[in-house]
Every structure is written in structure tokens, then in C-alpha cells.
Amino acid sequence: SAVISQKPSRDICQRGTSLTIQCQVDSQVTMMFWYRQQPGQSLTLIATANQGSEATYESGFVIDKFPISRPNLTFSTLTVSNMSPEDSSIYLCSVDPGTGGDEQYFGPGTRLTVT
């Protein structure tokens, strides 16, 4: 499976600021995804990061709040903009390695606390 890293691993931010989370994969992958996992909850898909085009957002998530970049097949960023305490969560990137099985592998996550 692919080796996935995320930066930062955790951060504490003030409300109204923005944080950019980086996701790096050790191999080229077509499909990359960003999820949010709120405390005690399961995973919610934020968007699919498409290389060379705009991300595809799920219902309830908008580009102005969660802009995503995907400059190449090994890297993506998610920005959490104009943060509020409700954005406190774990943010996870995942990849589909393209083996045809639809499985996804997750990065270690970024734990964000907004004060």
C-alpha cells in the first residue's frame, strides 16, 4: 500500500484564521480524498481532489471554506478557512491506489483545535 504523510500532525489555531494541511504520497495516484472526523464520530467525505481540475465537494462542504489544491499525482492540500471552534476535528487524506478494488488508504491525520 502507499505511504502517506500529512503535515502538520496537529495544530491549535485561533478562530478566524486559516490552516493549510498537506498530504504527500510516495507514489502517483489518481484518486485522493479529504475526510473530516469530528470527535467521537465516523468519517465524512469533504471532497475528492482531482489532479489538474477543481475538487469535487460533497453536500455541505464548499470551496470557499475548504479550498483544495492538487498540483500533481503525489500531493494535495486542504485549507480550512476562517476557522471557528466547530472546525475542531481530525482531517484525513486518503488515496485509492488504483488497483481496481476501490480500497482507500489513509494518512495519519491532522488534529485541529480551534480556540
Added chain:
Amino acid sequence: QKEVEQNSGPLSVPEGAIASLNCTYSDRGSQSFFWYRQYSGKSPELIMSIYSNGDKEDGRFTAQLNKASQYVSLLIRDSQPSDSATYLCAVNGAGNMLTFGGGTRLMVKP
């Protein structure tokens, strides 16, 4: 809206017993089914995938799929305290996106 349902637990089993985790899903078009294990403070780890009806075994883990009943389960034989974690069921949908269940917390008591 596509749904994946799991009993939140906690499911408590003694060490050495069989733990049985269940999941139901609403999208009859789903073709791929996954079980992830998530330890507290860690990210989900893929432990099993299943694509066709029946059983699939991998070590102490057995995944079972019944598409007619829209039901997928995970059996863990000879449960160990190290198996204590939250187990997430995931089902694919359109665009290869996964929908996750709420997870079942498993506690294996020594």
C-alpha cells in the same frame, strides 16, 4: 441518501472468544465492501475487503457478505486485547467514493 449502519457498541468479548461485527447498507448498487480498524488517536487501517457473496478469510479475520440482505459482517476469531479498537464498515458508491458507518467499538477483556 446512501447509508451504512453499525451498532455503536461497545461490544465486549472475553479474550479468546469470537467477536462478531455487523453492518447493513442501503445502496443495492454497491460492489465493494471494506472493514477498517481504528485505534484511539490513530487513522483508519484497512483490514479486510470483500467483493462477492460469501466468506473471505484472512488469518483470524473473516468477512461475510450477503448482497441480497445488504449485510456485511466481520468475525474476529481468538480475540486478543490488541483487537480492542473501533471497527468501521465502508461501502463504495458512485465515483468510487466510500460511505462509512458510524463504527463499532470492540473491547476484548483479558
